[in-house]
Amino acid sequence: GQNIDQPTEMTATEGAIVQINCTYQTSGFNGLFWYQQHAGEAPTFLSYNVLDGLEEKGRFSSFLSRSKGYSYLLLKELQMKDSASYLCAVTDSNYQLIWGAGTKLIIKP
Amino acid sequence: DADVTQTPRNRITKTGKRIMLECSQTKGHDRMYWYRQDPGLGLRLIYYSFDVKDINKGEISDGYSVSRQAQAKFSLSLESAIPNQTALYFCATSDLTSGRAGNNEQFFGPGTRLTVL
Numbered sequence: 745g746q747n748i749d750q751p752t753e754m755t756a757t758e759g760a761i762v763q764i765n766c767t768y769q770t771s772g773f774n775g776l777f778w779y780q781q782h783a784g785e786a787p788t789f790l791s792y793n794v795l796d797g798l799e800e801k802g803r804f805s806s807f808l809s810r811s812k813g814y815s816y817l818l819l820k821e822l823q824m825k826d827s828a829s830y831l832c833a834v835t836d837s838n839y840q841l842i843w844g845a846g847t848k849l850i851i852k853p
Numbered sequence: 854d855a856d857v858t859q860t861p862r863n864r865i866t867k868t869g870k871r872i873m874l875e876c877s878q879t880k881g882h883d884r885m886y887w888y889r890q891d892p893g894l895g896l897r898l899i900y901y902s903f904d905v906k907d908i909n910k911g912e913i914s915d916g917y918s919v920s921r922q923a924q925a926k927f928s929l930s931l932e933s934a935i936p937n938q939t940a941l942y943f944c945a946t947s948d949l950t951s952g953r954a955g956n957n958e959q960f961f962g963p964g965t966r967l968t969v970l
Contacts, residue, residue, distance in 0.1 A: 752893070777958065786943060786961035787896070831895065839949065839957050845895035 746770045748844035750832050755850045756822055764817045764830050764847045772837020778806050778817045779831040781846065787831055791817070819849075827851045856880070859944050859962040867970050872931040874965050876944030884947045885927040886959065887911075887919060889940040896943065902927055934969040941966050 748768045756762040768776070775794040779787035793799055793808035793815060805818040817830055832844040857878045866872055876885065887899040898911030902921040916938060918930045931938055944962040 775957070784941070784964070784966075786963050788961075789958055792958065835957055840898075840901075841957065841959060843896040845893060 746836065746842050748832055748834060748842055750830075750844045750847045752845070753848045753850065755852060756819075758822055758824060758851055758853050760822050761818065761820050762822060762849065764819075764832075764849065766815045766817070766832035766844060768813050768815070768832070768834045768842070768844075770834045770836045770842055773810060774835040774837065774839060776806075776808055776815050777831075777833045777835070777841070778815075779833065781829045781831055783828070790830075822851050824851050824853070857944060857946055857960055857962040859942075859965050861965060862963065863966045865968045865970065866934055868935055870934050870969075872934050872967065874929045874942055874944075874967070876927045876929070876962055878925055878944075878946045878960075878962075880946055880948075880960060881924070882946040882948040882960070883924065884949075884957075885921065886945040886947070887917075887927065887929045888943045888945065889913070889938075890943060890964075891940050899929065931967075934967075936969045939967060939969045 750766045777792050778790040780790050781787040791806035793806050796808055798807045803820045808815045829846040829848045831846045833841045860875045884903050886901045888896045890896050897913050899917050900911050900919040901909050905924055920928045942965045945959040947957050947959045
């Protein structure tokens with residue numbers, strides 16, 4: 745079956761750095777997305793990786809290793825507004841998005 | 854601005870009632886999706902459509918039906934609502950050439966919070 749694993753919840757301090765991991769087992773691979781979702785709101789696009797390596801975009805970076813079925817999202821200089829759920833999703837061989845359950849990130853002052 | 858909209862935003866109904874949730878998009882995307890989200894379970898796909906009148910079952914289609922009569926509209930129906938269908942419902946759109954990823958990035962509507970008593 746298809747499976748995406750990410751931690752249920754993480755806590756970090758304002759101004760610090762946090763890494764959210766995602767491991768996946770899917771039928772085929774055509775890219776990995778990270779979305780941010782604030783409570784009760786729609787998910788919004790953060791990043792996309794299809795090749796191995798690190799993609800940096802301001803305070804957020806995303807890394808992919810296809811051979812290991814592994815990705816992480818790195819958030820730097822954490823701000824209170826970064827408190828949200830972070831969803832990992834993989835596009836499979838049929839171009840369907842397979843979603844992880846999300847990681848709830850709690851930022852403390 | 855191009856957008857994905859959902860109506861209603863909130864709905865409270867009783868067991869056994871028929872409910873329809875509407876989704877409209879101005880993005881010109883061919884693909885549309887309906888998801889439900891329950892606490893701790895992430896997004897689960899109910900139905901999806903790749904074109905007008907194309908309907909495909911997702912992971913949890915039982916108890917739901919959909920209609921795609923126009924490119925811009927995709928409606929979700931609960932023929933006889935039950936309490937375990939209480940959830941947050943999202944519509945999403947995509948196109949194989951859409952978004953910054955250029956590869957099936959999905960754009961979400963604001964969600965419909967449905968409560969079945």
